[in-house]
Amino acid sequence: MSKLTFNNSNPVFYTSLKAAVNKYFAEINKRKTGNIHLYAKAVILILSTVSLYAVLLFAPLALLPRILASLVLGFALACIGFNVMHDANHGSYSSRKWVNHLMGLTLNALGGNNFIWKQKHNIIHHTYTNIEGIDDDIAKSPYIRMCSPQRWVPAHRLQHLYTPVLYALSSMIWILYQDFEKYFKKKIVKTPLARMSAADHAIFWTSKVLYVVFYMVLPIWLTGWQAWLVFFLCMHVALGLTLSIVFQLAHVVEETEFESSTGDEQQIENEWAIHQVRTTANFAPGNPVISWFAGGLNYQIEHHLFPRISHVHYPAISKLVQAECAAYGLPYHSLPSFKAAVVSHFRFIRMLGREPILS
Template structure:
């Protein structure tokens, strides 16, 4: 059976994504998900709250957009090279925090109540990074969220010859060293995204395991915003500031290196862990588990009760909760965690949560195991 309307709606929207569609089975995860939704609905009803962002979220939106414009102004008015580098890096981090806290929830339509403002916030905050909102929105909502960690269905599962991510990918001799060289590759994550990832998708040359057909209008927007990004991040500072253009380029690269490390450090540990599964459907496209159970066995959460991380990472550290409840703003996650844990325990569904240090260690164990083991079996998570 196809589990629930969440999956069914997503499949019906796959008009421009060429991928393998999956059918899910019914198991304890199905009842878990049903009761979870009931209890979450009761929580919001009894507290007379909306699932979307509240006044605190509005403050965060204003705060992170203000930081972006403030650091850009300070960068363009820098009087010395040291201050320029500090403000440039501050701008990059502010843009990333904006993406974590605003873009992501807006993409799911839950940053604010208004559909119009959610769409505008998502488009504005994403396109101004030099990346295409349409492409990422399709990838994230209609592929990654539905078919997490399933090769050929989840677009975030790469078939990169340098990094072995799933047991189905060929094991090469150099993969035994991938846990050592992958951190260096992570430095180039955002630059690769900006310079190559979306362009390669246009020509179907991407290492992604599924293909996306990008509409002509979105290709035009993609090129326009990349040119705009280069203009205000490199060309304008080079013209206005009394520094050699080489320093602007160095700041640009350092900014992307740092942003890439933070981004991969935040997200990589959630789905690339030696605790998570990479399930594969049978020849008929059927998976031997429900959609909710898939989300629970492919996501690792860390420091989920941390107010600081909820404010800075926009709930990305509570990935399993987000995947099951994408229609809820991250501002509510900490309050919902007791319900989430209790219902999971009631139905015997494993919820993998740990400290960030443990999650990071698990991530590197995963890279090492995938580089040496032909057959990979996830480690048993113990509460």
């Protein structure tokens, strides 16, 4: 584990915030986990995905409908990731542990691995958010410079142009390469991977083999390799772009802050919760369509402060979080629309692509 710590000796901001949020849940007398709206959404998304997959495998589709269906399938898989997998692996989908474990395996159905994700995301990303050298989310590729402490190379001058292409390839790279790299190196950036049990190893290999069977062997066998190639590439382009854009808008925009790990004993000036507020941004709050599809990931500030509360509650508690941030003189980065956040992200990426002036 990292030698980096937060100044948590007197976490006044988080203590006050938790009290306000707990009071809210006590008043409405509801669980912090998912509700009927979330479960209905999970059924809609999973049924849509299975139906699209069946159509792509068994219906005699022309090229254009095949491309469209594959793109929609990739988008639907990303939405399962945001709405079902993400909540479940944080333990917020249901109050029942076994339900969270089962629904967390939807990540493996997408081709990923829940064991690696829980460490990469729940522990490393949620603790050391935007800390260069530790947070894997800002270390996606040496070809994308996501914060100023990262080394600049001349290719970065064009990164605002080629980054969308890398985002489109990202889910393929993640599923077919990065998971195996983490598995065999037993490391996530510099953090050692926790010991995997025999069951964890078995789940890793079984789900990777099933990915090859369901996303490669079966479609090639039933539709031929050309139709499969269209399906596989289009599905991954939509999946990779959707996942990357939504996760990037939360932390890699002009408004958010970054830190750099020295690798030695190091203490961040602020308490953990203040670090989360400074390094995270919301987008398109109050847009019900985006909130529905993005699984509340447009309320990332609330998610980073309360990852064990289901995303269905974030619009309501965002008012409390905003009020507490204002009371403690802290920023509350919220971009008004999806478009504003996308523009901010690519403006930031373009700025980081310019050669740094060394002082």
